[in-house]
Amino acid sequence: MKKMILAAAIASFFGLGVQAARIDLGSTDAKLAPGTNTVGTLSNATWNSDPEKNAKYLIFNAGEALPEWQEAEFSFKPDKDGEVTFNLLGPWKKSSTGEGLDPVWVVYDDITVTGSTIKNGTFDTGMESWNKTVKGGDLGIQPEHILATGHSKPGSVKCWHDGGLAQKIPVKMGQTVTVKFWYKSEK
Ligand SMILES: [Ca+2]
Numbered sequence: 001m002k003k004m005i006l007a008a009a010i011a012s013f014f015g016l017g018v019q020a021a022r023i024d025l026g027s028t029d030a031k032l033a034p035g036t037n038t039v040g041t042l043s044n045a046t047w048n049s050d051p052e053k054n055a056k057y058l059i060f061n062a063g064e065a066l067p068e069w070q071e072a073e074f075s076f077k078p079d080k081d082g083e084v085t086f087n088l089l090g091p092w093k094k095s096s097t098g099e100g101l102d103p104v105w106v107v108y109d110d111i112t113v114t115g116s117t118i119k120n121g122t123f124d125t126g127m128e129s130w131n132k133t134v135k136g137g138d139l140g141i142q143p144e145h146i147l148a149t150g151h152s153k154p155g156s157v158k159c160w161h162d163g164g165l166a167q168k169i170p171v172k173m174g175q176t177v178t179v180k181f182w183y184k185s186e187k
Contacts, residue, residue, distance in 0.1 A: 015147040021072065021106045021183040022161075024087040027171075031055040032084065035075030035176055036088050039063050042074050055161055065106045066187040075115075077173040084119065086169050086179075087133055088143075092161035103141050103160035105186040109151035115177035116169045124155035125166060135162035150183040152185035 021040075025032055031052075034042045037060060045057035062072040078084065090106040111121030119129035127145050134140035144160045150156045159165055171177060 008052075011036060011054050020091045021181075022089040022091065022110070022147055023060045023062075023179065023181070024164075025058040025060075025076065026087070027056045027078065027080075027082060027126075029056070029082040030078035030080035030084065030171060030173075032058045033077045033079070034058060035077055035178075036132065037072075037074035039070075039072050040074075060179075062183060065153045065183050067185055067187060069070075069182045071165075071180065071182050073178065073180045075176050077135070077138070077174065077176045079173060081173050082171060083168040083172050084116075084177075085166055086167040087164050088130075088159045089133075089164040090158075090160040101162055103163060105158040105160050106150060107156050107158045107183045107184050107186055109146045109156035109182050111179065111181040113169065113179050115175045116171055119167060121181070122150075122155065124150070124153050127157060130157075130165040130167050133135075133164040138156055162174060175179050 040061045042060045045054040048054045058076055060074045080122055086107055091104040092101040093104050095102045099150040109123055132143055134142055143157055143164050145164045145166050146156050146158055147154060157165060
């Protein structure tokens with residue numbers, strides 16, 4: 001019951017168009033146990049009927065992004081060696097036309113990982129090493145690189161729920177992975 005209430009709360013939170021930062025992690029092999037989080041919520045998926053699938057998927061919702069840069073940190077522990085898909089996402093709002101979703105953007109920069117490695121977490125020159133994960137493919141609303149804006153150095157990205165950026169990161173059985181990143185709302 002508690003999980004259902006939490007899921008409903010998250011759904012309404014995203015549906016309201018709050019500029020919430022979100023990172024999803026998924027594995028085909030390893031179960032991902034939630035560790036600690038400095039802000040927001042960190043939990044396994046609840047939407048699959050197969051509990052094994054839920055245990056291999058983790059959602060970190062950092063809460064509302066503000067106009068100023070904020071830092072967030074969370075950790076998880078895989079139970080097998082392998083690769084985990086690291087997916088930078090964001091929120092959405094109901095479309096004004098009643099069809100589909102409209103983007104709500106969150107800006108990300110300076111992503112660092114311990115216990116694994118991530119490529120180009122600084123976005124200083126572009127989006128190398130990241131793959132776009134866009135609902136609707138080329139016809140969907142794409143994540144974008146922002147050259148003029150950055151945390152410690154210029155260059156960041158903006159993502160939303162249906163327009164994310166992903167890459168695979170290596171993990172080791174029992175090795176805690178800690179993710180830190182900076183985020184803000186788009187003006
Ligand atoms: Ca940067």
